[in-house]
Amino acid sequence: MSHPSVTIIGAGLAGSEAAWQLARRGVTVHLYEMRPHKTTEAHQTDQFAELVCSNSLGARAVDRAMGLLKEEMRRLGSLIIEAADACALPAGGALAVGREAFSDYVTRAISEPPRIIVHREEVTEIPSGPTLIATGPLTSAALADRIRALAGQAYLSFYDALAPIVTLESINTPPCWRQSRYDRDSGESGGDYINCPMNEAQYRAFVQALREAERIPLRQFEREDEKFFEACLPVEVLAQRGDDALAFGPMRPVGLRDPRTGKRPFAVVQLRQDNLAGTLYNLVGFQTNIRWPEQKRIFRMIPGLEDAEFVRLGQMHRNTFINAPALLRPTLQWRDRDDLFFAGQLIGAEGYVGSAAGGLLAGLNLARLVSGQQPVVMPRVTMMGALFHYVTHAEPKDFQPMKANFGIMPPLQPKVRRKKERYQKYAERALAALGVWMKANDLLSQPTPGG
Ligand SMILES: Cc1cc2nc3c(=O)[nH]c(=O)nc-3n(C[C@H](O)[C@H](O)[C@H](O)COP(=O)(O)OP(=O)(O)OC[C@H]3O[C@@H](n4cnc5c(N)ncnc54)[C@H](O)[C@@H]3O)c2cc1C
Incomplete structure (x- = not known):
């Protein structure tokens, strides 16, 4: 046979x-x-x-x-x-x-x-x-x-340039709220994004923590490919580039209004739905090469993510x-x-x-x-x-x-x-x-x- x-x-x-x-x-x-x-x-x-x-x-x-x-x-x-x-x-x-x-x-x-x-x-x-x-x-x-x-x-x-992902149920609202920038695409939910607001003091402390964070060293073959990073910079590299680089980059607050104050916050971290069921959210623009335990500590400094449950941490390789x-x-x-x-x-x-x-x-x-x-x-x-x-x-x-x-x-x-x-x-x-x-x-x- x-x-x-x-x-x-x-x-x-x-x-x-x-x-x-x-x-x-x-x-x-x-x-x-x-x-x-x-x-x-x-x-x-x-x-x-x-x-x-x-x-x-x-x-x-x-x-x-x-x-x-x-x-x-x-x-x-x-x-x-x-x-x-x-x-x-x-x-x-x-x-x-x-x-x-x-x-x-x-x-x-x-x-x-x-x-x-x-x-x-x-x-x-x-x-x-x-x-x-x-x-x-x-x-x-x-x-x-x-x-x-x-x-x-x-x-x-x-x-891979991965941003961390958290479960929806572990996000604290308030202080977070739903809104798309300039209220674009805001359906019944109030907006596609969940926004975590920061005041100036919180932002400065967060940037400092990112700068001091322990990073995963790149392997030789990854260093040779460093040009890929330029198109998709890790948050800690952005933090290093200037005090306000993040506030003008992935953390810019334009088109957003904190419902608790009625004002634009100093900076925001935006969370975007990651799976069809809507149970997971990723931190937009937060690809990172910081060591995993450090990521948990630093990202829980973000208002609203104090109790965040991470289902994936950021990585680049x-x-x-x-x-x-x-x-x-x-x-x-x-x-x-x-x-x-x-x-x-x-x-x-x-x-x-x-x-x-x-x-x-x-x-x-x-x-x-x-x-x-x-x-x-x-x-x-x-x-x-x-x-x-x-x-x-x-x-x-x-x-x-x-x-x-x-x-x-x-x-x-x-x-x-x-x-x-x-x-x-x-x-x-x-x-x-x-x-x-x-x-x-x-x-x-x-x-x-x-x-
Ligand atoms: C640097 C690095 C570190 C990682 N660390 C971890 C970790 O710590 N923990 C974890 O869970 N995951 C880790 N991963 C992710 C992933 O889990 C592993 O890469 C895992 O080995 C993937 O399994 P695989 O069977 O898909 O591929 P592999 O285990 O890589 O097997 C693929 C095989 O295909 C062979 N091959 C490739 N091209 C050809 C070809 N053309 N013809 C014939 N053979 C070929 C390769 O030699 C290799 O043996 C890491 C990945 C990388 C790149």
């Missing part, structure tokens, strides 16, 4: 997970990895699923977004989570792993099944036939060119990603080609675990496709379902990568006010829905890699 075969490009977090999911369903996988012949700016070894920076895969507890994501993957038979559990180190509430042991575990697992054929070479063209592209944020230049040609110039980004909302279906298939899939950081599912989760779904769906079954979409109330719904349905114009977080999940009915209880309920709802979905799609019994 002949087995179907597929091509996977990239043996990182996403590609390794996908290869495993396919092999255990009896599909022959040709897995292409360019290391060690050609390496990226961040990888150090020739191992699969190398963790290029931190050795943490985030929180363990299932009532935390990252913990829930991992638990869903664990139930779906993820190789990456199995490896992480096997190589776990003591790290409090986080699942940290021995970096080398982890990659070694994945590399061995991938090298064992007879149906995974590893090719150590760079792929420079998009193959025909069933294919998954999982070449990550540092996709080689030749292949990135091919992806850009396929997607269109505007649909491939090379740089080299990151190749496609405009997934414009290009992919929620099954992770290319819009116009059924047998072409994308996964990993390249689709904007941020982080090690989010990347591997995409590999899991794409691998599962590719296996279904080549076996004559319909690819599946995950329930939106699961963390995986919410993440892949987000990356394939966000506003394409402003699309930026997103990490797993509860803000992208459909709200609970009825609402639960206390955060701890709310997160617990999200997790219970997600795992119950996952169980029903797995049963409906015959995923409860786990096949072995021999197929």
